Amino acid sequence: MAVTMAEISKLRTMTGAGMMDCKNALIEAENDFEKAIEIIRKKGQAVAAKRSDREASEGCVLAKAEGGFAAVLALKCETDFVAKNADFIALTQSFLDAAMNEKPADLDALKALKIGGKAIADLIVERIGITGEKMELDYYEFVQGGSTSAYIHPGNKLATLVAFAEEKAEYETIHGVAMHIAAMSPVAIDESAVPQKLKDNELSLAIEKTKTELVSKEVEVALKKAGINPAHVDSESHIESNMAKGWITAEDAAKAREIKTTVIAEKSATLPEQKVNNIAAGRMAKFFKEYTLVEQKYEGGGEEAGKITVKELLAKKHLTCVAFKRVTLNME
Numbered sequence: 001m002a003v004t005m006a007e008i009s010k011l012r013t014m015t016g017a018g019m020m021d022c023k024n025a026l027i028e029a030e031n032d033f034e035k036a037i038e039i040i041r042k043k044g045q046a047v048a049a050k051r052s053d054r055e056a057s058e059g060c061v062l063a064k065a066e067g068g069f070a071a072v073l074a075l076k077c078e079t080d081f082v083a084k085n086a087d088f089i090a091l092t093q094s095f096l097d098a099a100m101n102e103k104p105a106d107l108d109a110l111k112a113l114k115i116g117g118k119a120i121a122d123l124i125v126e127r128i129g130i131t132g133e134k135m136e137l138d139y140y141e142f143v144q145g146g147s148t149s150a151y152i153h154p155g156n157k158l159a160t161l162v163a164f165a166e167e168k169a170e171y172e173t174i175h176g177v178a179m180h181i182a183a184m185s186p187v188a189i190d191e192s193a194v195p196q197k198l199k200d201n202e203l204s205l206a207i208e209k210t211k212t213e214l215v216s217k218e219v220e221v222a223l224k225k226a227g228i229n230p231a232h233v234d235s236e237s238h239i240e241s242n243m244a245k246g247w248i249t250a251e252d253a254a255k256a257r258e259i260k261t262t263v264i265a266e267k268s269a270t271l272p273e274q275k276v277n278n279i280a281a282g283r284m285a286k287f288f289k290e291y292t293l294v295e296q297k298y299e300g301g302g303e304e305a306g307k308i309t310v311k312e313l314l315a316k317k318h319l320t321c322v323a324f325k326r327v328t329l330n331m332e
Contacts, residue, residue, distance in 0.1 A: 007031065021130070058083040059138070059329050060092040063150035063159035064100055070148035070161040071099045072327045073110070074139040075124075082133050089156065091127060095120055099140065107140045143323040151178035158182055158328045165320040173317045176300030180310065181326050183300070186293040189321055194292065199284075206283035210276050211268070218267045222259050228252055233260070293321065 010033070012022045022036070029035035059076035060083055075092040082088050094115055104110040111121040118126075120137065128135050145163030149171070152159045160181040164174060188194040220230045232242045233256035242248045248256075289295045294311035298304055304313055314321060 057330055060089055060156045061139075061152070061159045061327055061329060062089075062092050062096050062156060063152055063161055063327070064096055065148040065150035065161065066100060068146055068148060068163070068167070069100070069103060069142065069144050070150045070163065071096060071103075071140070071142040072150065072159045072161050072325055073099060073137065073141075074327060074329060075135065076138045076329065077131070077135045078133040082131050083156070088127075088131075091123070092156075095137065099142070103142070104140070107137065110140045111137055139327055141325045141327065143325055145322045147174060149174040149178045151175065151182055153182050158326075160324065160326045162324040163322050165322050166318065169319055170317060172302065173313070173319065176298075176302055176305075177310065177313075177321065178300075178324075180296070180298055180300035181293065181324050184293075184296050185291075185326060186296060186324075187291045189293050189324065190295070191288045191292055194288070202287050203280060203284055206280040206287075207276060210279045210283065211271055214271055214276070214279075215264055215267045219260055219263045222263045223256060226255060226259060228256050228259075233257075293324065 025036040025039040028039055057076070058078060058080045059074055061072065061074045063072035064070065073092070073096055075088070075095065077083055077088065095110070098113045098115055098120065099110055102113050104113060111119065111124075113120050115123060124135050124137060141161070143161045143163035146165050146167035147169040148161065148163045150159065150161050160178045162174060162178045162181060187198065223230045223233065228248070231238075232248050233239050233253065239248070239253050239256065243250060243253055294309065294314065296310055297306060298308055298310050298313045299306065304316075308316075310321075
């Protein structure tokens with residue numbers, strides 16, 4: 001059955017599908033628009049099933065803030081070509097606008113929201129049929145407070161949200177903090193907000209690093225006392241290489257191996273626990289200073305940038321940060 005260009009255009013407007021897809025669907029449906037829409041929808045489902053095992057590592061991250069509510073989400077696809085397409089970005093924006101209007105509690109609730117009578121999850125399936133690429137709504141978060149701000153880094157691969165207790169906060173300041181979060185990647189607002197699991201992991205790493213360094217210093221002292229340059233025997237590959245170059249003898253290599261084995265065993269068993277704990281505590285203090293928002297040196301632009309900490313900036317502006325989110329593609 002013949003179809004007209006007007007009919008094809010109408011179906012394309014209704015579905016967003018390509019011209020040929022619309023033409024073929026209308027022919028198959030014998031000009032029944034409801035059936036044609038269903039054909040296009042099923043094509044999207046078929047393509048989605050076929051592409052389900054593919055990796056969607058590209059995409060678009062967008063964020064928006066209005067008053068005391070701000071949201072961020074990531075719509076992912078397979079290629080950067082699709083991610084940069086204006087229609088894909090507009091689709092992502094439409095999902096974000098729906099989130100801003102309805103304020104869903106989580107990702108599943110967002111997927112269930114309807115736009116033009118269709119659930120967001122179904123709209124994604126339809127777009128899969130159009131592009132032929134796997135797509136997934138991978139991330140959705142929001143913050144709430146008296147005032148909020150959002151920042152989208154150029155390229156739509158990174159976005160941040162930040163919320164403050166105070167209402168009607170100065171735009172330049174709160175937007176600057178959102179930009180700072182993008183640049184400096186803090187893990188929590190302050191030390192008390194760092195997840196305990198992360199604290200435990202960092203402390204474990206700090207203790208192990210401390211022990212390794214203390215033992216290594218003892219090994220270095222013992223090697224120097226034996227007349228061996230520690231740099232020449234710091235690994236097996238260096239030992240073999242330096243023997244080949246004539247920088248150390250086979251006897252020196254054997255002596256170095258013996259010293260390292262003996263000293264490592266002895267010193268590892270007798271390290272003073274208090275000394276290890278004190279050094280590890282210092283490392284943890286450095287971690288909190290570098291990775292908690294309020295302790296970081298402010299890098300959000302303006303005359304304060306690089307001169308004061310975020311804590312000092314917030315005190316100066318009489319602001320209290322209550323929440324933030326930092327979202328990138330492929331974040332864990």
